Amino acid sequence: MNTTPIKRRRFLAGLAATPMLLGAAPPEGRAAATPTGKPRDQWTHVRAQFALSPDWIHMAGFLLASHPRRVRDAIERFRQALDDNPTLALEQPSANAQMVLKPAAAYLGVRPEEIALTDSTTMGLAVLYHGLPLRAGDDVLTTDHDHYSTHESLRLATQRSGASLRKVALYEKPAAATVESMAHAIRQAIAPNTRVVAITWVHSSTGVKTPVRAIADVIASANAGRAPQDRIMLCVDGVHGLGVENVTMADLGCDFFVAGTHKWLFGPRGTGVIWGRGELWPLLRPTIPAFGFQSYGAWLRGGQVPVTTADVMTPGGFHSFEHRWALGEAFEFHREIGKAEVAARVHELNRQCKDGLAAMKHVTLHTPRQEAVSSGLVTFEVAGMKAQEFVQRMRAKRIVASRTPYATSYARLAPGLLNTPEEVDTVLAEVRQLTT
Ligand SMILES: Cc1ncc(COP(=O)(O)O)c(C=O)c1O
Numbered sequence: 001m002n003t004t005p006i007k008r009r010r011f012l013a014g015l016a017a018t019p020m021l022l023g024a025a026p027p028e029g030r031a032a033a034t035p036t037g038k039p040r041d042q043w044t045h046v047r048a049q050f051a052l053s054p055d056w057i058h059m060a061g062f063l064l065a066s067h068p069r070r071v072r073d074a075i076e077r078f079r080q081a082l083d084d085n086p087t088l089a090l091e092q093p094s095a096n097a098q099m100v101l102k103p104a105a106a107y108l109g110v111r112p113e114e115i116a117l118t119d120s121t122t123m124g125l126a127v128l129y130h131g132l133p134l135r136a137g138d139d140v141l142t143t144d145h146d147h148y149s150t151h152e153s154l155r156l157a158t159q160r161s162g163a164s165l166r167k168v169a170l171y172e173k174p175a176a177a178t179v180e181s182m183a184h185a186i187r188q189a190i191a192p193n194t195r196v197v198a199i200t201w202v203h204s205s206t207g208v209k210t211p212v213r214a215i216a217d218v219i220a221s222a223n224a225g226r227a228p229q230d231r232i233m234l235c236v237d238g239v240h241g242l243g244v245e246n247v248t249m250a251d252l253g254c255d256f257f258v259a260g261t262h263k264w265l266f267g268p269r270g271t272g273v274i275w276g277r278g279e280l281w282p283l284l285r286p287t288i289p290a291f292g293f294q295s296y297g298a299w300l301r302g303g304q305v306p307v308t309t310a311d312v313m314t315p316g317g318f319h320s321f322e323h324r325w326a327l328g329e330a331f332e333f334h335r336e337i338g339k340a341e342v343a344a345r346v347h348e349l350n351r352q353c354k355d356g357l358a359a360m361k362h363v364t365l366h367t368p369r370q371e372a373v374s375s376g377l378v379t380f381e382v383a384g385m386k387a388q389e390f391v392q393r394m395r396a397k398r399i400v401a402s403r404t405p406y407a408t409s410y411a412r413l414a415p416g417l418l419n420t421p422e423e424v425d426t427v428l429a430e431v432r433q434l435t436t
Pocket residue numbers: 119120121122123146147149150200202203204237239240259260261272
């Protein structure tokens with residue numbers, strides 16, 4: 001639906017009133033002046049956008065986003081409008097959806113109408129996996145390394161449809177995982193009745209980044225001789241790559257991509273997206289009634305149920321709209337910093353962290369050193385120490401670390417845009433101290 005000119009003008013005026021990096025963004029990689037005239041680098045500006053406690057080193061910033069200034073300001077604007085007059089503020093919800101879908105599409109390199117909005121990765125995975133056209137006798141292939149939300153959504157969806165669910169190991173030792181070995185594991189596991197391959201881009205269990213492109217190529221070869229209804233779809237939980245890696249959906253080559261936008265992307269808490277290839281959306285069956293014009297309109301008119309689109313797959317009901325409508329700001333935040341710069345920075349900090357940990361005799365690093373198979377998460381074990389104890393020892397030093405929430409739990413550090421190389425050094429020094 002179209003945005004009224006007034007509404008759009010107001011929205012744009014709001015954007016203009018909240019320029020990003022304390023004024024205009026500095027040119028990529030160049031120093032910008034502080035209010036005192038002292039030059040500071042781009043990353044200091046980026047960090048200054050967050051209201052994070054300066055008393056802590058935040059090495060688990062990916063878990064749940066702290067909102068950068070432009071996201072906070074947008075939420076506040078929308079909240080005021082909703083508190084002031086909820087009904088009028090709600091009158092043009094689809095206009096606001098476009099304001100989110102367009103920046104999201106520009107960031108992902110796709111069309112806005114290929115994106116459904118959700119409240120989290122978990123909601124997106126459930127909506128997608130329950131929406132797949134699975135039948136008894138179909139096979140769904142996933143891996144040993146995915147998050148609870150993928151495994152549980154697949155368990156429930158296959159239970160309902162009568163499809164079988166299999167899990168395959170992509171690696172025995174995460175540190176030794178390679179692009180070829182992971183793609184090979186999928187190639188070997190595909191069966192004639194496999195209809196879905198469900199993987200995770202970056203494993204929060206180990207920090208391994210799966211080679212989505214190479215796996216997509218394996219699936220393309222397997223699909224080559226298949227009839228359309230027998231083709232395998234590649235579905236990805238992409239939450240720990242989104243907001244880190246500098247790729248588009250075309251680069252990844254998957255069919256569906258699900259991610260919460262409230263982790264690395266720094267979007268409003270309680271937001272997420274599903275992207276799917278335009279031609280595949282019609283195959284899906286919605287679970288939650290959509291509130292979009294097509295779905296609600298068909299019901300009002302007593303007309304035909306619409307062909308499934310991303311909009312039809314967007315769960316309806318009212319949402320925490322001040323958060324949802326502010327999501328576009330997070331995509332723009334990343335685009336203004338530069339996707340390539342974000343990826344380079346996160347990888348640089350992770351390299352520093354892994355190099356430091358690998359040099360410690362009492363530490364076993366589980367995340368691979370190679371960037372092709374790792375991203376923003378570093379998992380490891382400290383000799384003689386449970387992951388939970390590691391987290392507590394770090395907390396006593398005002399360092400927020402995490403442990404992996406899996407049957408085998410590792411210590412985890414996640415250096416990201418909220419961190420500096422100096423902070424990584426401080427954390428490494430504390431880990432080194434754990435022996436003495
Ligand atoms: C790989 C992975 N997928 C999904 C989730 C769940 O994300 P959300 O909180 O957005 O549902 C997590 C962790 O929080 C995760 O690590």
